[in-house]
Amino acid sequence: MTGAFASIAGKEAVLNNLNIAAYEFGNRFNHDPDRPRRLLLHRDEINKLRVRVEQKGCTLVPLSVYIKRGLVKVELGICKGKKQVDKRETLRRKTADREAERAMKEVR
Template sequence: MAKKESNAIATNRKARHDFFIEETYEAGLVLQGTEIKSIRAGRVNLKDAFARVSNGEVYVHNMHISTYEQGNRHNHEPTRSRKLLLHRSEINKLIGQTQMKGYSLVPLKIYIKNGVAKLLIGLGKGKKKYDKREDLKQKAAKRDVERAMKERFQ
């Protein structure tokens, strides 16, 4: 029986700071042999990555997967565009939603699930500067309430 495992290898923490994430989709990745080995070793970076729909297919760009040390001449290019595997209905839905102003596809997390690399992408609407300030205020207020509750019940 296959063991079910789902552990995050890399997360894009800046994505939730810069975008309101409205929906998330789990997508498979089309990878080369040395890329999956580097991902399993945790040598992946989602910081500047973004996804885009083109010709009815979804691609992730600027996702940096470091070259595999033992990969000799069969190594991959670190920042090449990689195809995402989604259902046709999901792609059609994303095409309509990303054409609206201010919406984009943002990679959130990469993980291994049942031995296969998966990428969690989110449909995000860009935050303005005042939205980011408001989020920081709410986070600080929540932290103060937690601190007060902890002091009160000790």
Template structure:
């Protein structure tokens, strides 16, 4: 079965240099997975933190399930990420260095399970953001010119 994309964090590509990517499972409650399947997920300001050798995603917003009544979940609660012990150790050691953080890039469904692509990232300075915007614009203009040339 193919992957079905649920949410993307485009802001992460603008704010950070992406260095290393990982796939993580995520622990969800009953009404949360129903909202995820409908695509009611927002990753914009979320980040990953490490506590006692475990990884948790914070500030990820999953809208309440419309038919969930009293069993609905808290929208921005901490959710545990499922990673191998070596991956957690590697990421937490890097995060202790200055300037590194772990951010979610996308969330998708794979064989019925919610998965998340997370990345080790280093923050961009303002001039870096300007440079990447210039490069993106130049690349877009070159592709447009090549398309018109054909």
């Protein structure tokens, strides 16, 4: 699911970059694992999502994919991307945590 996102084009929602593996015992007529997939949503749901996504920096991201009664379900979430400053802060925090772990291992 890394790199997967959903977009709203016209009156339909489409899930992009989600790799659903081909059936192992299938033949050459299997589906393309990387193709864009249309999402089955009500018109009102699509309109609500469109309004939220049109805000600056927001995107639709699949949070989980599961099977229920033979149908593949996708849980979508709206998220904002990190700014460059936030990314640097996260990287600093990770390196500090890593150094603290190393120091704790040396003490033991």
